[in-house]
Structure formats: structure tokens, C-alpha cells
Amino acid sequence: MKRALAAALVALLFAGCTYHARQVGDDHFLNEPVSWTIGTTTLRDVVHDIGPPDAIRWTPKALVFVYRAQRHANSSLVLTAYLNIFSGEAQREQDATLVAGFGKDDVLLYYGVSDAPGDDLAGDVGF
Amino acid sequence: MKRARAALAVALAAAAQALSGCGLATLMYDSTIGPITPVGRIHELTVGEDIHVSDAGVQASLGDTPRLRPYPRDLLRRLASPSSFWFAAQGLQAFLRSFAPLSSRETHVGTPMPPDVPAELQPGAPLASTLALLGPPDVWLRRKSGSLMLYRDASKRTWSFYIGVPPPVTWAVPIPFIGSLRFRYISERARAEKLMLFFDPSDALIEARLGVDSDVDSDVDTGVDSDLEPEPEAAR
Numbered sequence: 001m002k003r004a005l006a007a008a009l010v011a012l013l014f015a016g017c018t019y020h021a022r023q024v025g026d027d028h029f030l031n032e033p034v035s036w037t038i039g040t041t042t043l044r045d046v047v048h049d050i051g052p053p054d055a056i057r058w059t060p061k062a063l064v065f066v067y068r069a070q071r072h073a074n075s076s077l078v079l080t081a082y083l084n085i086f087s088g089e090a091q092r093e094q095d096a097t098l099v100a101g102f103g104k105d106d107v108l109l110y111y112g113v114s115d116a117p118g119d120d121l122a123g124d125v126g127f
Numbered sequence: 128m129k130r131a132r133a134a135l136a137v138a139l140a141a142a143a144q145a146l147s148g149c150g151l152a153t154l155m156y157d158s159t160i161g162p163i164t165p166v167g168r169i170h171e172l173t174v175g176e177d178i179h180v181s182d183a184g185v186q187a188s189l190g191d192t193p194r195l196r197p198y199p200r201d202l203l204r205r206l207a208s209p210s211s212f213w214f215a216a217q218g219l220q221a222f223l224r225s226f227a228p229l230s231s232r233e234t235h236v237g238t239p240m241p242p243d244v245p246a247e248l249q250p251g252a253p254l255a256s257t258l259a260l261l262g263p264p265d266v267w268l269r270r271k272s273g274s275l276m277l278y279r280d281a282s283k284r285t286w287s288f289y290i291g292v293p294p295p296v297t298w299a300v301p302i303p304f305i306g307s308l309r310f311r312y313i314s315e316r317a318r319a320e321k322l323m324l325f326f327d328p329s330d331a332l333i334e335a336r337l338g339v340d341s342d343v344d345s346d347v348d349t350g351v352d353s354d355l356e357p358e359p360e361a362a363r
Binding site for chain 1: 290291303
């Protein structure tokens, strides 16, 4: 009985709230010790270090490997009485990306890394 | 007595029709007014279009056409839905899941990856035997200097729970704010196992590299821009 009452109170306290978190990919490529040298490191070295890419792009000047991790959080409060009487929503989307471009002979031309998405609940709900 | 039963039957039928979102309720309200009625709400499944069944349940779009009509559009087609056992199973699963306070689901797209690189994929293995063993790749970059192949198995795991009123009550019970008496948490995790193969100019395998727990999301990036791309030098 007490548990049912506690559940009902929690439901009442957070009535209308929804929290949806989505984690896409793995940001392991941000944690690997990257010691690549432009003009020396090859495509196979990169795959050895951080595994196969999530996407491959080809341009006339370079072959580009893309590694990506994404975090999406959506928190909402909706009060419904046939229509949505009140609706508030906070969305947050963070991307972590590593791109590496290779030229002739699959030698590294350039690479860049972004920051890792943080696991931040307070930020997700807008505080 | 008979009159009372008939009145009850008529009242139940009227209530069911009002709750369904078609009939009287639909006749009284157009899309410009909206689904405001104390006896029920206009439901997208009865007056909407593009009705289909997915793993999220039976879905439809309200669209932008007027809803002032005495019966749902595509009535005959709707009566024949779901059109296959697969859709029926998906709809049933989604319906049961909507009641479940705690649910977990996992979906896979692609060929499951072996835990280790197959023994047949030794350096020197011809491209033809690789294709025969693994099938067509997700990405095949064909170049004079050596080909690349990428195989991928994407998976998505979802779990959710709610505390409070079950979600189906929202559209089944016409009590104000009853749909709000619920807290819901949903967590999704998408990932992919990948296998990359390197071939030399004579299409002999140089190396096979299995992904290190690397992840990907199908709705973010398919990663395929260069399938069967012509030779870069020739393209220029």
C-alpha cells in the first residue's frame, strides 16, 4: 500500500514530465591517444588506432573518414485536457566528431576532433 | 425494459463513436476549431491519413485537409488493415508495450558480425571469395590503388518506464488532465559493429579489421557517399 502511494505521489510530482535520452555511437575515438603525423600516418594506421569509420566521403582531393558520436536529450512537461493546455520542452543535441582526410597513397592530409558530449542531466532539463 | 436496453445500446454506440473521433465529434469540429469536446477527442487514426503500422504502433497524420466528414477517409482500406501478419504483430507488440510500465526493445539492421575476423579472411584472399563469404558490403570504394570495403551491423536498444496512468488511457478515457498523470523515461542507445577490408591493386586482401565496439546511428548518417565510386583519377 505504501509503495503504491509512493508511486502515485512520484507520478503526481512529475505529472506530465517526459525525459528522453538518446546516445548514438561511441566516443571512444576521443579517448584514444592520437599520435598521428600529417604526411606520414596512413589510412591503415588510423583504422588500427580507432577502428573503421562511421562514414566515408570521397572528394576529388581527399578521401575523408568521419567518426561520430551524438547525444540527444529531450525533456518536456505537457499538461493535457483534450488539448495541450501547457507545453514546455527543452532539447539538447551534442555531437562529437573526428574527421581525417587522406590524399594520394592514403597518407594523412589533415584531421580534426571536437569535444566530447557531456552527460549532464541539469543541462538537459534547462537548468 | 426493452426500451431501456435500446437506449443503453444507442448511448454506448454514440459514446464509442464520439470517442473514436469520427461521426458526431468530427462533424461538429473542423481542423480550424480543433478537437475540443467534452465527450471525446478527434483522433488521428480515424480522421487522419497515411495510416500505417510500425514498431511504434498504428500511426497516422492529421494532415492539413478539413476533417468535416461523416466517416473516416479510406474506410475500406482501413477495414482491411493491417494488411499482413507482420504489421499485425508489430501493432500488437506496440499496443502491449504501451501498457507495460517497464519495457525493453532491441533491433538489428545488417548482418551480425562475428566476434573475431573469420579465418578465411587471411592476407592474400581474393576479393571474390570475400564477397562469397560475407556478401555485398555496405560501402565499397573501388580504386586503382586498392579497394576498401566496409561491412556494418547496426543495433539499437531502447528501454523505458513510466510511473502513473498508462499511456493508452490518454485517448481511451475522456477525463481532463488524466493523460498528464504520468512520468516517463526513455533511453535509447544505438551502436554498430564494423568490419573493414583493405585490398591491394590486384584485389587480394591485405588486411581485415574489426570495429572496436564502434557505434553509429542509421538516422544520423548512412555513411555511404562513395559506393562503387569510379576511380578517382578517371573521375577527374
